[in-house]
Amino acid sequence: MIRVDGRTLRCADVVTAARTGGPLDIDVSIAALRAAEHAWKLADELSTRRVVYGRTTGVGANKDDTVAHSTDHGLRLLRSHAGGSGDPMPNGQVRAMMLIRLNQLLTGRSGISPELIGALADAVRTGALPLVHRLGAIGTGDLAPLAETALALTGERPWLTGHVPPVPVQAGDALAFMSSNAATLAEATLAAMRLDTLTRASHAIAALTYVALDGNPEAYATPVHEARPHAGQVACAAEMRRLLGMHQTPKPGRRIQDPFGLRAFPQVQGPALDAIHYLRDVLAVEINASTENPMISTAHGDAYHHAHFHTAYVSTALDQARATVHQVAELSVARLGDLVEPEFTGLRPFLAAGPAGSSGVMILEYVAHDALTELRQAALPATLGTAVVSRGIEDHASFSTQAARAATAACSAYQQVLACELVAAVRALRMREADLVELPVRDAFETASAVLEESVEDRPLTGDIAAAVGVLDKLARI
Incomplete structure (x- = not known):
């Protein structure tokens, strides 16, 4: 109820x-x-x-x-x-x-x-x-x-x-x-909650890629993030340590320095976590706010004329959330590029199997970059313009409505990006027969494996991408 x-x-x-x-x-x-x-x-x-x-x-x-x-x-x-x-x-x-x-x-x-x-x-x-x-x-x-x-x-x-x-x-x-602005707040709230789910799922996906690439654990170490303790960054690093079972000093990775997709993940994911948290706080105020102009105050026995109809808080929070999520999506696409590179995985190019020249998951990069481009367009600020209407009396607009629509579009594009990385990470882990027995992220691997085809022969991956999108909510809860 x-x-x-x-x-x-x-x-x-x-x-x-x-x-x-x-x-x-x-x-x-x-x-x-x-x-x-x-x-x-x-x-x-x-x-x-x-x-x-x-x-x-x-x-x-x-x-x-x-x-x-x-x-x-x-x-x-x-x-x-x-x-x-x-x-x-x-x-x-x-x-x-x-x-x-x-x-x-x-x-x-x-x-x-x-x-x-x-x-x-x-x-x-x-x-x-x-x-x-x-x-x-x-x-x-x-x-x-x-x-x-x-x-x-x-x-x-x-x-x-x-x-x-x-x-x-x-x-x-x-x-x-x-x-x-109830209609705008409805779309903004649905998008904010979806972005929250997707960013939580991205921790599990990045952790799977980390295992597939033999990542360096130093990037997530507690002393590192205590030195610059932004809330979102600290939370991201802690979540990666939890998923990867880093309770004590972990063994070194294969490389002294990982690519940015792994090494800079907390520093890029952190602003997104903070922005989405702030957006949710703004929306929690707005959906319980009295915005009617004029406001009728029984406590004061009078009517007050005001501008609560203006939603600059909502529009700017939405713009910030979309911009930070776009940066996180860029790292996901970068990690996908690492997963198809033999230097990082020790596997064949594009995680291919079968005859020479097999393409494996090559198409995933194209799909991911296509989705990332859509996300980039959706991340453009909605607040940089204005409108003058009603014969000049109403001479400013927040465009929170358009910012909310862009957030909906960003959700759709971002989940496609994450799905592409997930498909590739699971395939790499299967091909490497990686040992995930003692890691909490094993649950994410098993959840995704249950819906992704095991065949590694060249075939259409449309169904795999759709299935990966379908398990993102479950990954967010692991």
């Missing part, structure tokens, strides 16, 4: 919601619902005696236009902003978006009607999914996706799966519902 109270939603809960293809077991806080109702009553009262943006005014450049605090105004806002375009948003992201938005509304500062909150909770609980389009946000509020969702709850837009009884839009509900 997922607790939804506006305070304690976890990134892991968002992943659970995305992966659940039907009803979701949620426990909605009664106290939070009561707090939300108090804010709704206060917002309605405030609108009778002071200017409240989006309730008694238009929005954007229409902020100075006085309007009646009415249902008609709210419906016009929703209809005009429900102009999303492009492909439908993936179902998992829609589920995650709805859970996040429900949780945010339960912080009790939106001033939204209890009926609309209840309808959203029913949709999340029953697994009903509205038709939401992918395009329509630039990191300053997911206006189009959330307007489409709200209109589905009112009965004006279609449902892809299931439905809930339509509810009326109350005065002030429209902007209160749209004032969020």
Whole structure:
């Protein structure tokens, strides 16, 4: 059961919601619902005696236009902003978006009607999914996706799966519902958690390659990393020591200096671990945050106009995570190059078997570099541009939406890179008949071996790569 109270939603809960293809077991806080109702009553009262943006005014450049605090105004806002375009948003992201938005509304500062909150909770609980389009946000509020969702709850837009009884839009509900980046946060959270899994799996894969190449253990020694104790670097080195059974002084490797793919792994993996940790911390704040503009404060009996819709924290954290993961992927491709080199393995070029001129795993380098190039494009910063919209009133954008999409693309490319290294490392270990009996990384070898074909004759490796991708989650847990 997922607790939804506006305070304690976890990134892991968002992943659970995305992966659940039907009803979701949620426990909605009664106290939070009561707090939300108090804010709704206060917002309605405030609108009778002071200017409240989006309730008694238009929005954007229409902020100075006085309007009646009415249902008609709210419906016009929703209809005009429900102009999303492009492909439908993936179902998992829609589920995650709805859970996040429900949780945010339960912080009790939106001033939204209890009926609309209840309808959203029913949709999340029953697994009903509205038709939401992918395009329509630039990191300053997911206006189009959330307007489409709200209109589905009112009965004006279609449902892809299931439905809930339509509810009326109350005065002030429209902007209160749209004032969020829930769709962007959903994609960012799913990507961040996936990157976390892939980086954890990469420890096991790098350890397998280390064994296949007879790596030098000095690169992971505790005294080395105590001398420059960055948290991620220290954690990576410790994990490599654990996987490789380096409890005491290990025997020397074959080389005094390994290639960077092995030797510099903690120094490159460390920044990625730190960046992903920071990204998760940012997202943990955001999915439990009240971002509605204006914010209705029952504690102070007033409305506050602000800029919580701006998501620079999210976009910059995403940019940093993608950039650091790209560097880690470069090392994976470098280790793959070492695995096909006889000087490092003592085996035939490309781990080939059979007649002279056999290609072995040669194609893996091409696949890995292709994926790495896609990852490089996805790693380009999304925050270097901006946008000026609404007649110049909204003159900056974070582009966190685009940064989240790039993170999704980075996940897809990075797992292909890791899969290629894993296929080659397992083949090298099989061909060398390496002794892994006393090493914890043996579990990773056996997990991968169970799904990878043993044949070393020249053949298509498409299935091997797909199977390697399929075990990455298991490797992350070893």
